[in-house]
Amino acid sequence: MTSRKASYGLNEDEQEMINVVREFAEQHVAPRAAEIDQSGQFPWDLKEQMAELDFLALPFPSAYGGIGASDLLVVMAVEELARRCASTSLVLGAQTLAGTPIVLFGNEQQKHYYLPRLAKGEWLAAYALTEPEAGSDAGSMRTTAVKKGDVYVLNGSKHFITNGGLAQVTVVFARTDPQAGTRGITAFLVEKDAPGFSVGKVEHKMGIRGSQTTELVFTDCEVPADAILGREGDGFKIAMATLDRTRPCVAAQALGIAQGAFEYALEYLKTRTQFGKPIADQQGIQFMVAEMATELEAARLLVYRAAMLIDRSQDEPDLRFSQESAMAKMYASETAVRVVDRALQFLGGYGYMTEYPLERMYRDVRITPIYEGTNQIQRLVIAREALR
Numbered sequence: 091m092t093s094r095k096a097s098y099g100l101n102e103d104e105q106e107m108i109n110v111v112r113e114f115a116e117q118h119v120a121p122r123a124a125e126i127d128q129s130g131q132f133p134w135d136l137k138e139q140m141a142e143l144d145f146l147a148l149p150f151p152s153a154y155g156g157i158g159a160s161d162l163l164v165v166m167a168v169e170e171l172a173r174r175c176a177s178t179s180l181v182l183g184a185q186t187l188a189g190t191p192i193v194l195f196g197n198e199q200q201k202h203y204y205l206p207r208l209a210k211g212e213w214l215a216a217y218a219l220t221e222p223e224a225g226s227d228a229g230s231m232r233t234t235a236v237k238k239g240d241v242y243v244l245n246g247s248k249h250f251i252t253n254g255g256l257a258q259v260t261v262v263f264a265r266t267d268p269q270a271g272t273r274g275i276t277a278f279l280v281e282k283d284a285p286g287f288s289v290g291k292v293e294h295k296m297g298i299r300g301s302q303t304t305e306l307v308f309t310d311c312e313v314p315a316d317a318i319l320g321r322e323g324d325g326f327k328i329a330m331a332t333l334d335r336t337r338p339c340v341a342a343q344a345l346g347i348a349q350g351a352f353e354y355a356l357e358y359l360k361t362r363t364q365f366g367k368p369i370a371d372q373q374g375i376q377f378m379v380a381e382m383a384t385e386l387e388a389a390r391l392l393v394y395r396a397a398m399l400i401d402r403s404q405d406e407p408d409l410r411f412s413q414e415s416a417m418a419k420m421y422a423s424e425t426a427v428r429v430v431d432r433a434l435q436f437l438g439g440y441g442y443m444t445e446y447p448l449e450r451m452y453r454d455v456r457i458t459p460i461y462e463g464t465n466q467i468q469r470l471v472i473a474r475e476a477l478r
């Protein structure tokens with residue numbers, strides 16, 4: 091698969107970076123994946139190594155301490171990591187999700203302060219949009235921010251926040267004008283030690299257990315007025331512009347998990363003998379293998395195409411990519427769930443046992459049709475663009 095990536099237009103340096111990511115995933119991530127899942131602990135050591143190898147610098151511009159990689163390279167890196175451990179891929183995925191609004195909408199001071207810390211991996215970041223009563227309908231959020239002198243006072247809560255309690259900076263969306271609907275929402279950069287900011291419930295999850303997901307609570311939480319990202323009222327636009335650009339990362343995570351499951355199952359099919367021959371020799375199995383290989387490749391094309399459009403949009407600001415981004419997320423995650431399910435089936439009873447990685451992959455992949463907008467919401471985005 092590594093060599094095939096060259097055909098997607100990576101230059102030599104980019105190909106080299108992907109090879110480094112793949113080697114790291116093979117040597118350092120793969121041996122840890124089962125233990126990360128069982129312990130439910132964030133993989134701090136792998137995060138450090140990823141920072142040293144500059145993986146966390148990939149999504150950030152070189153002017154702010156990053157290495158300014160293309161979106162295509164970022165999604166390929168996420169895919170390679172997810173092939174071995176979904177939780178570890180989310181270290182890069184979450185940093186990209188929360189860093190993107192700062193890259194897009196931060197002022198120079200904010201970018202110079204936050205981005206180098208994120209790029210070096212000294213700080214983790216979080217993106218806090220979802221609330222207990224406002225999930226798919228994020229625009230109905232209830233968390234408020236009221237200006238008092240030179241501070242804003244935040245009250246409310248967010249939940250299901252990746253890196254909650256770990257992130258030194260969180261992009262928090264709150265309502266500054268209760269009458270203005272989605273135009274009354276503002277994005278704030280809230281640091282971990284802001285007075286009145288605390289971490290609530292830590293979730294126990296089905297999969298991606300090495301990624302911490304928590305509630306965040308704001309009780310008269312004060313942030314300086316200059317902690318606003320963009321302008322007052324821009325928050326919803328910022329939230330959506332971010333998700334348009336980061337959904338291909340979720341798609342790549344799904345693709346990577348499924349690719350890992352598929353490869354594992356193929357080896358199994360070749361070595362497991364029943365009815366006097368390897369089960370890979372059964373045509374009924376081969377038809378499934380053919381479909382899985384084709385669907386994975388179709389998903390890969392959608393994911394890479396969305397990433398390439400996002401890259402092109404830097405020079406062509408009018409280029410639209412919401413639909414392609416949503417298609418990639420919807421199709422890749424649904425394909426991945428199906429492929430992992432079949433790969434598990436290939437292992438028969440062994441697939442169900444925790445000694446084998448398939449059951450972990452099966453649990454891990456199930457998040458991908460849910461977060462960063464459920465696949466029902468992706469369908470709304472795709473249909474809206476189609477009907478324009």
Ligand SMILES: Cc1cc2nc3c(=O)[nH]c(=O)nc-3n(C[C@H](O)[C@H](O)[C@H](O)COP(=O)(O)OP(=O)(O)OC[C@H]3O[C@@H](n4cnc5c(N)ncnc54)[C@H](O)[C@@H]3O)c2cc1C
Nearest residue numbers: 217218219220225226227250251252303461462463464466
């Ligand atoms: C592990 C994990 C990590 C997460 N990390 C983050 C994070 O870092 N930051 C963050 O802000 N959020 C995060 N989320 C939240 C995630 O984005 C939301 O869970 C998701 O957007 C869905 O919201 P909900 O759970 O409230 O479901 P709901 O919105 O209540 O939806 C329930 C069901 O109804 C369907 N539905 C809703 N509206 C419609 C409609 N109009 N048409 C058709 N079907 C509809 C949905 O598709 C879904 O199937 C995370 C979630 C999880 C589980």
